[in-house]
Amino acid sequence: MTSSTPLSSTERTTLGRKKNRGVTDRQALYAVLDDGLICHLGVVRDGTPLVLPTGYGRDGDTLYVHGSTGASSLRTAAGIEVCVTVTLLDGIVYSRSVNDHSMNYRSAIIFGVAKAVVEPNAKMHALKVLTDHLAPGSWEHARDVNAKEFAAVSVLALDLTEASVKVRAEGPADAEEDILANKAWAGVLPVRTVFGEPESSADLPAGFPVPGHVTERAAATAP
Amino acid sequence: MTSSTPLSSTERTTLGRKKNRGVTDRQALYAVLDDGLICHLGVVRDGTPLVLPTGYGRDGDTLYVHGSTGASSLRTAAGIEVCVTVTLLDGIVYSRSVNDHSMNYRSAIIFGVAKAVVEPNAKMHALKVLTDHLAPGSWEHARDVNAKEFAAVSVLALDLTEASVKVRAEGPADAEEDILANKAWAGVLPVRTVFGEPESSADLPAGFPVPGHVTERAAATAP
Numbered sequence: 001m002t003s004s005t006p007l008s009s010t011e012r013t014t015l016g017r018k019k020n021r022g023v024t025d026r027q028a029l030y031a032v033l034d035d036g037l038i039c040h041l042g043v044v045r046d047g048t049p050l051v052l053p054t055g056y057g058r059d060g061d062t063l064y065v066h067g068s069t070g071a072s073s074l075r076t077a078a079g080i081e082v083c084v085t086v087t088l089l090d091g092i093v094y095s096r097s098v099n100d101h102s103m104n105y106r107s108a109i110i111f112g113v114a115k116a117v118v119e120p121n122a123k124m125h126a127l128k129v130l131t132d133h134l135a136p137g138s139w140e141h142a143r144d145v146n147a148k149e150f151a152a153v154s155v156l157a158l159d160l161t162e163a164s165v166k167v168r169a170e171g172p173a174d175a176e177e178d179i180l181a182n183k184a185w186a187g188v189l190p191v192r193t194v195f196g197e198p199e200s201s202a203d204l205p206a207g208f209p210v211p212g213h214v215t216e217r218a219a220a221t222a223p
Numbered sequence: 224m225t226s227s228t229p230l231s232s233t234e235r236t237t238l239g240r241k242k243n244r245g246v247t248d249r250q251a252l253y254a255v256l257d258d259g260l261i262c263h264l265g266v267v268r269d270g271t272p273l274v275l276p277t278g279y280g281r282d283g284d285t286l287y288v289h290g291s292t293g294a295s296s297l298r299t300a301a302g303i304e305v306c307v308t309v310t311l312l313d314g315i316v317y318s319r320s321v322n323d324h325s326m327n328y329r330s331a332i333i334f335g336v337a338k339a340v341v342e343p344n345a346k347m348h349a350l351k352v353l354t355d356h357l358a359p360g361s362w363e364h365a366r367d368v369n370a371k372e373f374a375a376v377s378v379l380a381l382d383l384t385e386a387s388v389k390v391r392a393e394g395p396a397d398a399e400e401d402i403l404a405n406k407a408w409a410g411v412l413p414v415r416t417v418f419g420e421p422e423s424s425a426d427l428p429a430g431f432p433v434p435g436h437v438t439e440r441a442a443a444t445a446p
Contacts, residue, residue, distance in 0.1 A: 037414070038312055038326070040263035042272035049265035051274050053310035053330050087276035089261055089416075094358055094437060097366040098350070099376065101358050103261070107276050127321070135317055135324050142407045143320040153322065171424045179426055184365045185434050186427060189441060190419030191260070193312075201394045201409040203402055211408050214317060218412060 028165045032108040033058045035088055037134070037193075041065060042083040056084070057126075057133035061161070063110060064117070064126045067154030078116035078156055085109045090169065091188040096178040102168065104188060110163040114156040126155040137213025194221045251388045255331040256281045258311055260357070260416075264288060265306040279307070280349075280356035284384070286333060287340070287349045290377030301339035301379055308332045313392065315412040319401040325391065327411060333386040337379040349378040360436025417444045 039056045042049060056065045063084060067077070091104035117126045124145070131139045145153070172186040195218045198210045262279045265272060280287045286307060290300070314327035340349045347368070354362045368376070395409040418441045421433045 037315075038310055038328070040265075040274050040276075040308055040310070042263075042265040042274035042306075044267050044270065044272050047267065048304040048334070049267050049272055049274075049306040051263050051265035051272075051306045051308040051332065053263075053308060053328065055326060081271040083265075083272040083274045085263055085274040085276060087261055087263070092260075092358055092418075094361060095365065097368075097372075098354050098361060099368050099372040101354065101361060101365070103278060103357070105261070105276065109274065111271070131321050131324060134326070135315055138317060138321060138324060142318065142324070143401055143404070145320075145322050149320075149322040171422075171426075174424075174426075178366055181366070182428065182431075185431060185437065186424040187433070187437075188422045188424075189437060190422065191416060192419055193414060193416050195315075196413030196415055199394075199411045199413065201397075201411075203394075203397075204409060205405065208405075208408060210410070214408065214410075214412060 026160075028167065029108055029160060029163050030058065032086055032088060032106045032165055033063065033160075034133075035106070036086040039063075039065065039084050039086045041077065042085070043077050043080060055130060055134050056086075057129035057131075058160075059125070059129045061159060063158045063160055064129050065114070065156045065158065066130060067116065067156050077114045078154075079113065081111070082114045082156075082158065083109060083111050084158060088193075089191045091190045093168075093172055093188055094186055095172040096174045096181070096184040096186045100172060100174055100178075102172075104168050104170070104191075106165070106167045106169075108163060108165050110158060110160060112158045112162055114158050117155040117157050120150075123155055124150070126157065127153065130155070135213075136217065137211070141211055141213060192221075249383075251390065252331050252383060252386050253281065255309055255311060255329045255388055256286065256383075257356075258329070259309040262286075262288065262307050262309045264300065265308070266300050266303060278353060278357050279309075280352035280354075281383075282348070282352045284382060286381045286383055287352050288337065288379045288381065289353060290339065290379050300337045301377075302336065304334070305337045305379075305381065306332060306334050307381060311416075312414045314414050316391075316395055317408060317410055317412065318395040319397045319404070319407040319409045323395060323397055323401075325395075327391050327393070327414075329388070329390045329392075331386060331388050333381060333383060335381045335385055337381050340378040340380050343373075346378055347373070349380065350376065353378070358436075359440065360434070364434055364436060415444075 038053050040051050042051045087107040089105050093102040095101050117123045198214045261276050263274050265274045310330040316325040318324050340346045421437050
């Protein structure tokens, strides 16, 4: 599978309606996953759905998810069918009619069987991918994972084989008669996720400098 | 059920670990739901999990979800078990050790059977609740829902009976030895969701004013 391989078109990743919002190239999938910070992991437990928010990281066509994120069920997600969804909200679409209000967004939905990453080199690599996504630069700056921590953590891997991407990135789509009536405003209120000023921990010595990988990240998305 | 009724403590809403992050009062649930804009709705389809992003709105102890959001399966969610999760990311927690990195967040998970809202008055009320959450002021400003639109739209309702809330809102939690080593920065990089400047639709006449309910919303969360 290369980056130009089209996304899958299995029945459950083929959009039932609004097909124009489906995006079928792999770069679009990567872009959504690389821009998000939290995914929603769905599993079936006792026959009912469970949706858990968790961090993740991508390396090529593999998505890694932390297996110890506050929910015991994540550990049991290894070897079973999961659905991972990442959604980025980009705007509120105000239309001339209440009914045509909408959102601009990018979302990715991935289906597959999550596998526990157990081989030590692969597991350490997965932890680096997760860290690089959550906090780029921390893998080099912070203390390494020690043997006890390494044994206690669990990581799941999911192939990006069966996936779909949906994007809405446009203005209102009002009916002609609503446009002609000219009675209401229509437009988009952009929604952005931004970083604030880094807040040093209270237990750091006074004057401990905020490292470049943190200040640069804050500056990159400052409004 | 009043606003001071504790949240449920069924087995699946009782946290398996990190119990200190569980929040058990109903106001905390309302706060998460009222601050979010998108929920992730989980259903079981053909025995496998499906997680869909969609808009929602809350009125008292009822959560409303649009039933026609691009996925035919949402319509079949009526009458079946769902899990609705809303997650707000508040910060990236940088710790002195890679292993202790974390996120500050607020999340709500609700379990229940989604019911289709069919009685006309209840359905119109549900549409108003959804609109007021997505775009406050639009119910009054934009054209009303007409009979054809009203018939075509579907709304699901979910009681906020079985729910759990988790909150992490603190600095790094490093081990004493990592603090004493004093080798790495630790702190929080805040994450905020903000609105940008309203963008008027290209098909509006020049000079059409942006209404107050939009400009005020943009200003309220401007950084």
